[in-house]
Amino acid sequence: MPSKASHEVRIIGGQWKRTKLPVPDKPGLRPTPDRVRETLFNWLGHELTGWRCVDTFAGTGALGMEAASRGATDVLLIEQDTQLVSQLRATVDRLGATGVKVERGDGLSVMGRLPPGSADLIFIDPPFDAGLYDKSLACAVKLLGEQGQIYLEAPIHWDETKLTAHGLAVHRHLKAGAVHAHLLRRIA
Numbered sequence: 593m594p595s596k597a598s599h600e601v602r603i604i605g606g607q608w609k610r611t612k613l614p615v616p617d618k619p620g621l622r623p624t625p626d627r628v629r630e631t632l633f634n635w636l637g638h639e640l641t642g643w644r645c646v647d648t649f650a651g652t653g654a655l656g657m658e659a660a661s662r663g664a665t666d667v668l669l670i671e672q673d674t675q676l677v678s679q680l681r682a683t684v685d686r687l688g689a690t691g692v693k694v695e696r697g698d699g700l701s702v703m704g705r706l707p708p709g710s711a712d713l714i715f716i717d718p719p720f721d722a723g724l725y726d727k728s729l730a731c732a733v734k735l736l737g738e739q740g741q742i743y744l745e746a747p748i749h750w751d752e753t754k755l756t757a758h759g760l761a762v763h764r765h766l767k768a769g770a771v772h773a774h775l776l777r778r779i780a
Contacts, residue, residue, distance in 0.1 A: 598616055598639045599614065599615050599616070599617070600612045600613060600614050601613050601623045601626065601652060601654050602626065602629050602708050603654070603658055603661050604626060604629055604633065604658060605630075605633060605638060605658070605661065605662055606638075606658070606660075606661030606663065607661050607757060608657065608660075608661040608687055609661065611657075611661075611687065613652045613653060613654055613657065613683060614652070614679060615652050616675065616676070616679070618658075618673065618675075618676070619720075620719035620720075620721070620722070621651050621676075621719075622651075622719075622772070622778065623651060623652045623654045623766060624654055624655055624672065624745060624773075625701055625771065626767070627768055628745070628766065628768050628773045629655065629658055630770055631766050631768075631772060631773065632655075632743055632775065633658060633662065633692070634680055634774050635763075636713070636741070636775070637707045638662060639662060639663055639710070640659055640662045640663045640664045640713070641649045641663035641664075641665070641667055642663070642664075642665050642706040643659065643663070643664040643665065643666075643712040643713055644665070644666040644667075644711050644713075644732075644737070645659045645660075645664045645667045645668070645711065645713045645714070646654060646670065646703065646706070646713075646714045646715070646732075646735065647659075647667065647669045647670065647715040647718070648669065648699035648702075648703060648712045648714065648716055648717075648718070648728060648732070649670070649671070649677070649699050649702075649715075649716070649717055649718040649724075650669035650670055650671040650680060650694075651671065651676060651717070652676070652679075652680075653669050653671075653679075653680045653683060653694075655715040655717065655743070656668070656669045656692065656715065657669075657683065657687075657689070657692070659713065659715075660689055660691055660692050664691065664712075664713070665691045666691055667689075667691055667692045667693070667694075668692075668693050668695060668706075669684075669692060669693070669694045669695070669699075669748065670695050670697060670699045670702045670703075670718035671694070671695075671696060671697075672696065672697060672698055672699075675696060677696040680694045681688070681694050681709065687718045699718070699724075699728065700724065700727055700728060700731055703728075703731035703732060703734075703735060704731055706735050707735075708734050708735065708737055708759070709735070709736065709737050709740075709748060710737070711732075711735040711736060711740055711742065712736075712737050712740050712741070713741050713742075713743065714732040714735060714736065714740070714741075714742045714743070716728045716729065716732060716741075716742060716743065716744045716745070717743075717744075717745040717762060720722070720746070720747045725744070725746060725750075728760075729741060729742070729744070729755075729758045729760065730758060731776070733758055733759055733760065736778065740777075740778070741763070741775055741776060741777055742760065742774075742775075742776040742777075743771055743773070743774070743775055743776075744773075744776055745771060745772070746771075746772050746774070746776075747770055747771070747772065748770045748772060749767070749774075750762070750772070750774055750776075753757070755776065756779065758780050759778055760774070760776045760777065760779065761776065761777060761778075761779050762775070762776060763775045763776060763777045
């Protein structure tokens with residue numbers, strides 16, 4: 593029988609450090625591991641004050657809530673699953689996270705409605721088998737501000753060949769277990 597700890601993740605840093613986020617048993621729901629989130633936020637810098645972030649396939653909200661905990665002032669959590677949306681809204685209310693908005697919908701459709709240049713950081717972590725990577729990157733690039741970055745989590749390493757078509761390059765990469773974590777930037 594799995595332990596209760598396997599059904600929650602914790603925010604690693606910032607004002608809500610150690611806050612638990614529930615992880616319901618759902619097919620395809622795979623929260624970003626603590627070690628990977630810690631490395632990602634080390635890459636980004638611990639302070640994200642004033643950043644505008646979009647978590648396109650929010651799930652538990654671990655990535656977006658971590659950004660908000662570290663000072664991001666405008667965080668949009670996009671999630672399709674009704675139960676997860678309710679859970680995200682309850683977490684936002686519990687923490688009084690006034691800069692975090694939860695929107696129920698398809699990550700691609702919602703990104704398509706957002707204004708160009710409106711995000712500093714976009715998290716792309718769809719279900720691994722959904723085939724949404726290329727479409728997500730195409731939408732996300734349009735949303736990036738001048739110095740914006742994209743976090744891409746995938747079961748494979750996205751090399752320069754695949755990313756060049758999107759005008760992106762790998763700034764940082766990490767493999768942890770079955771997860772490849774990429775921090776991407778526009779090609780100069």
